[in-house]
């Protein structure tokens with residue numbers, strides 16, 4: 382339950398998002414999260430914190446192989462040369478011999494998907510990363526990507542206010558995971574009366590209920606971020622209780638098509 386395996390790759394279902402964590406705060410917060418029990422770190426070239434993520438990983442008293450490290454290609458053009466240069470820069474900055482998962486951060490309509498995914502597959506064959514995936518790919522894009530390469534996740538915005546049924550259907554069809562970013566809707570879940578009521582029933586918090594709703598779905602991984610040790614601990618607590626079918630359905634019904642993160646040139650309907 383705490384992990385999901387697709388295409389031979391095992392991914393911890395609850396990871397630590399690291400967007401906006403930089404400098405000493407990043408080193409400190411990530412090391413503390415590893416001490417708490419987080420075993421999946423989510424970073425990106427664009428976050429400018431891969432050096433700190435690597436330092437925290439080395440400072441923590443956990444073996445490298447027990448931590449699943451995800452990073453994402455630099456934004457922009459996704460030609461073969463740029464994919465390779467981005468991956469090498471990530472390995473250098475993280476100070477790692479291999480990545481666990483390397484994602485296309487956003488689709489690039491100007492580079493053939495075939496070229497990008499062939500370059501990523503080469504990196505798997507060379508041992509630079511154990512697995513590859515995509516992020517912010519709408520249904521038609523992810524379907525094409527899965528025809529071209531062994532995609533293990535599509536990382537997208539997903540929380541109780543944004544249904545992802547079409548992408549979950551693609552994940553089921555192809556056997557990959559959906560990684561939920563902004564999983565506590567950037568803190569909005571705290572004030573939700575339905576989540577509050579369910580949380581009260583379980584002696585939990587609304588954020589834990591929102592995260593539980595995500596990770597209880599078999600193919601869903603979540604990567605919440607918090608700058609507070611108390612809330613990082615709280616978020617990890619989503620792994621150790623269960624919602625019943627009626628509670629799951631009530632949370633699913635909270636969908637309002639709320640998209641908090643806009644970026645790239647993506648048509649989400651296609």
Ligand SMILES: NC(=O)c1ccc[n+]([C@@H]2O[C@H](COP(=O)([O-])OP(=O)(O)OC[C@H]3O[C@@H](n4cnc5c(N)ncnc54)[C@H](OP(=O)(O)O)[C@@H]3O)[C@@H](O)[C@H]2O)c1
Nearest residue numbers: 398399400516562563564565566567568588605606607608
């Ligand atoms: N692939 C992509 O394009 C993409 C885009 C966005 C994000 N991501 C990844 O997903 C991660 C998470 O997404 P996100 O950072 O945008 O949003 P998020 O995790 O939904 O929200 C983070 C915000 O929620 C608050 N929060 C966290 N836990 C809470 C809790 N238990 N109770 C109340 N408030 C809580 C945090 O405040 P405090 O810090 O004060 O606790 C922070 O302001 C990112 O860090 C990044 O790794 C990927």
